[in-house]
Amino acid sequence: MSARATTVASRRRSIGTLLAPWASQIGITAAFVLLWAVFVVLAPRTFLDFPIYQSFAQTTPFFAIVAMLLTMVIVAGDIDLSFGSTMSLGMVGFVAVWKATGSVELGIAAALAVGVTCGLFNGLVVTYIGIPSLVVTIGTQFLYRGLAVALVSGKQFPLVATSSSPSYDLLVGKLFGIPMEFVWLILIAIATWLLLNRHRLGQNAYSIGDNAQASALMGIPIRRTRITLFVLVGAAAAFAGLLNSLQVVNYYPAVGDGYLLPTLAAVFVGGTSVFGGRGSVWGTFLGAFMIGGISAGLVAIGLSDYYPQVVYGAVVLVSVSIHALLRRRFEY
């Protein structure tokens, strides 16, 4: 090594530089462990026992599944606020087809098809009319929810009869005592990780989110990529709607309402940048369980029901600040 190269190396080489690509993920993992440790110390009876984890494993996937695919959308510099409504509209598709044919499987296919259509519509409006996705999906959030409510005239539909179908157990049953919701979340998380980090789609999503102009110059199919990502979120939302409704064996048109903020919080707590170009499936996964665990954790600690919002806010702000500080320290 030449003298110049040596000085360059010694100036640059530090643990920090070597860990820089992982700084964000190490940060979120540390925050996750810390939060968990706090809960274990303050409520050991609850947090050292199995049932609470089983409960998390069942309820967190309802929004964590969407958060996975939403991470990719945000990495590409877009956002989708309509998924909560897509969860409901997809279920309208399920109810309609299931009632008409008696087949749960066809109902599932219909729900997914509705989800894909909702995502496609979002993507087409965003890319072809050229309206920012934030605005478009605020609009479709109302549109999809409104359609769902109108189509069922605001009524609920009991889904008890679906529970005898084998698909029911496949979606919301148990596998060796583990809720299937959690199994699906793991599968979807792995698939999303592969798509984002090991697939052309993810490569293009990262490039578009980081530098859309450069991506155009390098010939990346920007529209197709963005539309595909919206479609995936739409499908994930419809699937989450299915899990949620089948779990409670009831469809009510307000399903999915209230998942918007926890889902977004999970993504941002996980270190995905709102500006695009940077995101982590692992971070979103941990972020979802942090958000999902707070409410139960606070109850177990014995804090009153009024506090969760305060803690949500604190956890979101602290995590996002950690990411920002790590970024400044290691990468800029």
Add this chain to the structure above:
Amino acid sequence: MAETADPMSGQPAGGRDGARQPDTASPTPLRLELSHVSKSFGGVRVLEDVSFHLGHGEVVGLLGDNGAGKSTLIKIITGVHRPDEGEIRFNGQRVEGLSVPKARALGVETVYQERALAEQLPLWRNIFMGRPLSGPLGFLRVTEMRRATEELMGESMGFTSAALMSNTSVTGLSGGERQGLAIVRALHFQADIIILDEPTMGLSLKETEKLLHFVEGIRAAGKSAIFIDHNIFHVYAVADRIVVLDRGRVAGEFPTSRYSLEELMDIMREVASGGTYTEAERYRADEGRAATADAAGDVA
């Protein structure tokens, strides 16, 4: 900025070395030829009847003030914009509806400096931006891409720092290193026509020298390059021919073998102050020569 004006390295006194042959009447078709290209944006004529050609192994410098139409011309060549009028030929073949992917397939590669890098992404994703190596289902061959990136870093970019890895993000690189990354990306994809858009901007003297050396390498490899810069010293040092654009028109073409740097600087000054360059017979003779070359390209 100290690095911009360096007449010593920029001007090999006494004109060009004799080895460089002009591309007149070359039997092989020109690498690239634009004829009578015009382009307007919202009623504003940005390019007006511009003809431009580029031979094999030729480095052409494109000079002109801001708004002269340099970047529009480049964007037409790279397929970003479609010309309103005129035609484009690659290796003698007329190309219709040139798009970015089409231009890249035809071997046009642009070094847009850091503007074409995704800063937060690791080096290997930048090298393979827009055309990653992937398997049949679209899954990336990451190990292969990282290995290729590391080889390129060592061999072509001269990145010897042990802390620079293929998964280091671009934010960790200096301006010169970013430039190197963009250039190496162009080379890696076997570009035939490499477009250097203001490549010396923000580079130190030493980094500029490295860059100019690289441009020499493009010619040595038989590839062609278009070198856009504000700085005539940098362009003159490596270009075979300098094309001056002014307010959307070609104000003149000057082979560096026949014009000294001083003459060109005078011409540039004249163009900047008076509009078009109207020097006497010498330029007219050169224009005639350029026309012959155009005709040769048309026939082939």
